[in-house]
Amino acid sequence: LKEFLTHQVYTCEVVVTNVSTDHQSFQVLWQIPEGALPLTNTSYQKTETKELGPYTTLTFKFHFYFPETGQFVQFPTNITMNEKVVATAKTCHFDVVSELTEITFEMFSDYIQSGDIDKICEFLATANLIEAEKGFKFGDILWLLKDKDTFYKIIKILKDRLIYSNDVWSYSMHHGDKELLQEYLQRNRLVLSRYNISFSEDLFHPSAEYIRFRHLDYYPLVNARAHQMADDDSQGILNREFRETYNRFLFKLAEKESLNTEDKLNWAFYYLLQDKTKEAIDMFAQIDGSTLFDNEGMRIQYDYLGAYLDFYNGPESNFLLAREVVTKYADYPVLYWKGLFQEIHEQLQEFDGLLDLGKDIYQADEHKKRVNLKKSKNLAPALEARLDRNEILLDYMNIPKLDIKYYVIDPELMFSKSPFITQNTDEFSYIKPLQVDTYELDPDQNTFRAVIGQEYASKTLIIEVIGGGKQVFLPYFSTELKVIVNENFGELKVTDQQGSPLAKVYVKVYARHHGGDVKFFRDGYTDIRGKIEYSQSSSGKLGQIEKFSIFIMSDELGSLAKECAPPTNVKKHN
Numbered sequence: 001l002k003e004f005l006t007h008q009v010y011t012c013e014v015v016v017t018n019v020s021t022d023h024q025s026f027q028v029l030w031q032i033p034e035g036a037l038p039l040t041n042t043s044y045q046k047t048e049t050k051e052l053g054p055y056t057t058l059t060f061k062f063h064f065y066f067p068e069t070g071q072f073v074q075f076p077t078n079i080t081m082n083e084k085v086v087a088t089a090k091t092c093h094f095d096v097v098s099e100l101t102e103i104t105f106e107m108f109s110d111y112i113q114s115g116d117i118d119k120i121c122e123f124l125a126t127a128n129l130i131e132a133e134k135g136f137k138f139g140d141i142l143w144l145l146k147d148k149d150t151f152y153k154i155i156k157i158l159k160d161r162l163i164y165s166n167d168v169w170s171y172s173m174h175h176g177d178k179e180l181l182q183e184y185l186q187r188n189r190l191v192l193s194r195y196n197i198s199f200s201e202d203l204f205h206p207s208a209e210y211i212r213f214r215h216l217d218y219y220p221l222v223n224a225r226a227h228q229m230a231d232d233d234s235q236g237i238l239n240r241e242f243r244e245t246y247n248r249f250l251f252k253l254a255e256k257e258s259l260n261t262e263d264k265l266n267w268a269f270y271y272l273l274q275d276k277t278k279e280a281i282d283m284f285a286q287i288d289g290s291t292l293f294d295n296e297g298m299r300i301q302y303d304y305l306g307a308y309l310d311f312y313n314g315p316e317s318n319f320l321l322a323r324e325v326v327t328k329y330a331d332y333p334v335l336y337w338k339g340l341f342q343e344i345h346e347q348l349q350e351f352d353g354l355l356d357l358g359k360d361i362y363q364a365d366e367h368k369k370r371v372n373l374k375k376s377k378n379l380a381p382a383l384e385a386r387l388d389r390n391e392i393l394l395d396y397m398n399i400p401k402l403d404i405k406y407y408v409i410d411p412e413l414m415f416s417k418s419p420f421i422t423q424n425t426d427e428f429s430y431i432k433p434l435q436v437d438t439y440e441l442d443p444d445q446n447t448f449r450a451v452i453g454q455e456y457a458s459k460t461l462i463i464e465v466i467g468g469g470k471q472v473f474l475p476y477f478s479t480e481l482k483v484i485v486n487e488n489f490g491e492l493k494v495t496d497q498q499g500s501p502l503a504k505v506y507v508k509v510y511a512r513h514h515g516g517d518v519k520f521f522r523d524g525y526t527d528i529r530g531k532i533e534y535s536q537s538s539s540g541k542l543g544q545i546e547k548f549s550i551f552i553m554s555d556e557l558g559s560l561a562k563e564c565a566p567p568t569n570v571k572k573h574n
Helices: 109-112 115-125 138-146 148-160 176-185 189-194 240-254 261-273 277-285 301-311 321-326 334-354 366-379 411-417 425-430
Strands: 012-019 022-029 038-041 043-051 056-065 070-074 079-082 084-088 090-095 383-389 392-395 401-408 436-442 447-451 461-467 469-473 482-486 491-495 504-515 520-524 547-553 557-562
Touching: 012 022, 012 043, 043 056, 109 115, 109 138, 115 138, 115 148, 138 148, 189 436, 240 261, 240 383, 261 277, 261 301, 277 301, 301 334, 321 334, 334 491, 383 461, 383 469, 392 401, 392 482, 436 447, 482 557, 491 547, 520 547
Parallel strands: none
Antiparallel strands: 012 056, 022 043, 022 079, 038 056, 070 090, 079 084, 383 392, 392 447, 401 436, 401 461, 461 469, 482 491, 504 520, 504 547, 547 557
16 A cells, blocks of 8 residues: 555554474564554554464454554564564555545455445456455445445446345345345245245245245144143143144244135144144135135145045034045045045945955055055954943954853942052952853854843942953943944944944043053044044053053943053054
């Protein structure tokens, strides 16, 4: 520099290098120029002791400015060792002026100091900006961009040269230029997606891979409680992953002026995950299905959710909507979706009493895994028993023969030992029953009645039913409910005396853990088929459970208690 400006901050950098093979200790003396004032903790002059290893370099800086114009000299920095000066810098002279009289334009900072917009634009149009020619930095011109004319001049130059600067384009927001702002947002879609910011679609619509919020499926997500505890107003969503997703979803919606079809479908789905069926139905009703076409992405999601929610409308409509939807997608080419609609179809068939899975299983056929699983359920021995006045009503599958044993018990003693009604029934294995009846069962039937003898009609009994490797203990109580438990798969079915499935029957499940603790596991209601997967709970760990005690209650048909082991064909988590 030939001239220096007043009130301009300058920095002096001192570089010391040890080019010898020895470790050196020395003193360095430096001072700011005459007529200058120090800045940022800089002294007027200072002597410091420094040390340098072999072939190493030391750099330090001090800062100053000139308050007045004039001709000034800076005492040269020098280094002394053993009281002898061994190195000295050159003496510097400073010609300090209030305005530059001569601009050399050797550095880009000279262009900026000149304030000549035409010169600056000429430099931007010809210099190698990518390689930072003459120390060019985009940050040095940002203060000029607040002027609208200058902004558009620089934008045109950069566009003509196919050069993009994120900092320069960001001033499109300052000037309200929609086209340039769209370019800026598109360039920053990845960064913006991290903050889950919503923009109007005509301004910015990021592609799916850059959207931070993504719809996630949670299967199976079964809430432990169907009803919130009376003394817990802040239970909220217990599943941490779903809670975080739902919060991100709500924040996303809060930034939007209106909800589109995808938003409403997601919201209805998230309501269902929280067992808020009424809210899900109301949200789904806000979607105008007539605006969706079969080739659009949301059509199949809309149809599936409509079929699913149709189950909650009750059997009065005979589930006409669900039947229409599954017929429409019976031959859908995407196997995942075809499987989902097939499950709805099978539930409807089971509700109609038409489902027949057959008895042949081909374990080597990997493509029939889901069908084989259903066939396995159909071939597995199953035995359920209940009492109706003086009769034992048996429901069985794949059991050719069974025995019925009668034990007289003290009911007060039985219930005082454990909340599990038949917790101590293993003791009956060592007690001779008062009577044993053996029956051959018809393989073409699935029900059987055995009459309790008159001599036991007035007694309290534990009745043991054994057959097909299954063992059932019954306390002698009556009920109008008919319950079949598929223990291997953690599923039960509730029907009336005529075998019609009962929906909305309340089921509460307790679990006895391996340590002996008895704890609440889950509750819920049966579906349109009269079924509930009692072993499914996102907060329960099947690997720690020894036995289930299930309480089934209907306001009209009475109550019934069942006990069963954890399912064997459901994945267990410890």
